[in-house]
Amino acid sequence: MSAAHDSALATASGRLRTPLCDLLGSRYPIVQTAMGWVARPELVAAACNAGAFGFLAAATLRAAEVGPAIQRVRELTDRPFGVNFHMFQPGAAQIVETILAEKVQAVSFGRGPDKATVKRFRDAGIVCIPTVGAVKHAQKMVAIGVDALTIQGGEGGGHTGSVATSILLPQVLDAVKVPVVAAGGFSDGRGLAAALAYGAVGMAMGTRFLMTRDCPVPEITKARYVQAGLEDIVLTTRLDGLQHRLIRNEILGKFEQAGPARLLWSALHNAWQLKRRTGAGFGELLQAARAMQREGGLTFGQALMAANSPVFLNRSMIEGHPAEGVLSTGLVAGVLGDLPSCAELVERIVLEAEQRLAALAAGHYGTHYE
Numbered sequence: 001m002s003a004a005h006d007s008a009l010a011t012a013s014g015r016l017r018t019p020l021c022d023l024l025g026s027r028y029p030i031v032q033t034a035m036g037w038v039a040r041p042e043l044v045a046a047a048c049n050a051g052a053f054g055f056l057a058a059a060t061l062r063a064a065e066v067g068p069a070i071q072r073v074r075e076l077t078d079r080p081f082g083v084n085f086h087m088f089q090p091g092a093a094q095i096v097e098t099i100l101a102e103k104v105q106a107v108s109f110g111r112g113p114d115k116a117t118v119k120r121f122r123d124a125g126i127v128c129i130p131t132v133g134a135v136k137h138a139q140k141m142v143a144i145g146v147d148a149l150t151i152q153g154g155e156g157g158g159h160t161g162s163v164a165t166s167i168l169l170p171q172v173l174d175a176v177k178v179p180v181v182a183a184g185g186f187s188d189g190r191g192l193a194a195a196l197a198y199g200a201v202g203m204a205m206g207t208r209f210l211m212t213r214d215c216p217v218p219e220i221t222k223a224r225y226v227q228a229g230l231e232d233i234v235l236t237t238r239l240d241g242l243q244h245r246l247i248r249n250e251i252l253g254k255f256e257q258a259g260p261a262r263l264l265w266s267a268l269h270n271a272w273q274l275k276r277r278t279g280a281g282f283g284e285l286l287q288a289a290r291a292m293q294r295e296g297g298l299t300f301g302q303a304l305m306a307a308n309s310p311v312f313l314n315r316s317m318i319e320g321h322p323a324e325g326v327l328s329t330g331l332v333a334g335v336l337g338d339l340p341s342c343a344e345l346v347e348r349i350v351l352e353a354e355q356r357l358a359a360l361a362a363g364h365y366g367t368h369y370e
């Protein structure tokens, strides 16, 4: 690297130091979000070592696996990082205790803990930063005392809402008085500059970090993401009853054609698989389904189908069978065609964001005009 390049990066790191860097202890205001079976210790550590802030995905781990996974991240990086989980997963109470005992920097969650649990995290110095997809959820999370929020616009990956980032972000910024991180569709430095211009304190990305060389997902599965165009990415409720953004593949085709009996069989089969993997009893799974119905506003059918996602994600992300598993994705995969390392990715984002911010500050608008 040239001296000019190094000095550009150093300047960038100064200009891009936002309150998010102070809250999370990261060098840049860039977050690698949690992704089930994807955000494993290798990816989290690589993201953190590159200057971003990584979240370990614990929502797909057994309670007993969370502590060792945290230890593994610590072997690979000395940077702070966070853990993502949700309160309806089997063993959630034990996971809360593990996170408290390990004193990680931050927790994120979608379907979240109650006020008392948030207070326990905060009293232990652990930053609470849930992800929300609607303004009313943002207000609810602020009311239970979280430190900051990540908003995920509809173009984002995995389970996702319908409101686009460009609409949800200003709406939430107007409605709450905590720092907000923007997610859903981001992949580059222009996105980071735009998020900051809106008033966010940083940018979070899932799909872009999945599509890196450091991500431990099998190459055959990552190749599907590289190949996918925008027309290959669909939003469906067929898989688990919730709105889920996926790359169209062989198994989704089968789900779309399946009748109710086939869908019921799949849901029960996957609940059985999940029971075996998590070691949860039927009582515990039923309790989790009831809680999802009650608190998550799901129908019984949706709660029953909830096991489909983690089981099929495992098939693609761990076992390396992209045709037989789920390829959860953000829309942005349709325009990305490379697999940089996390270090290369973060570096180019930082340089580009700095360029855009500097150009705007100097009154230079547009990118292609003289």
Ligand SMILES: Cc1cc2nc3c(=O)[nH]c(=O)nc-3n(C[C@H](O)[C@H](O)[C@H](O)COP(=O)(O)O)c2cc1C
Binding pocket: 033, 034, 035, 036, 038, 057, 059, 060, 084, 109, 110, 131, 152, 155, 156, 157, 158, 159, 183, 184, 185, 186, 204, 205, 206, 207, 208, 210, 327, 328, 329, 330, 331, 332
């Ligand atoms: C493969 C995949 C798995 C995901 N799993 C989770 C998860 O376990 N928990 C969670 O809170 N969000 C999950 N998400 C959502 C991401 O954390 C993040 O909010 C989203 O990907 C942001 O949008 P982007 O992909 O456009 O960057 C997942 C997303 C993807 C692509």
